[in-house]
């Protein structure tokens with residue numbers, strides 16, 4: 001039997017610090033004793049709890065900052081997908097447009113272009129809305145800290 005000053009071996013890993021059947025999870029380190037193989041004191045358990053809570057708070061606060069950045073990016077992003085324009089591409093685009101005009105007329109081509117533009121704007125508004133909701137959720141979690 002161990003003396004009073006000696007620590008009891010960990011009740012879960014029986015002093016080994018590892019649990020074989022959990023080897024696939026962080027090398028099977030025992031979560032009860034953090035791999036030390038001995039039972040922790042109340043002060044150590046409290047310190048570990050405080051560390052984990054601080055870490056959880058930090059993660060939540062970081063997630064608020066990340067969601068804020070995502071919302072700002074969604075607002076700043078152009079509605080239309082960015083495409084590198086070269087003189088060659090511009091010439092091809094102009095030829096394709098002229099071809100479409102020859103098929104359906106200038107008015108119809110302009111109407112379709114406006115429709116496409118409106119859809120890009122709608123998609124952008126949806127992306128902003130999603131980012132705003134994600135930020136609200138993150139802020140709610142942060143407020144609950």
Ligand SMILES: [Zn+2]
Pocket residue numbers: 010011012013014015016017018030031032033034035036037038
């Ligand atoms: Zn253990």
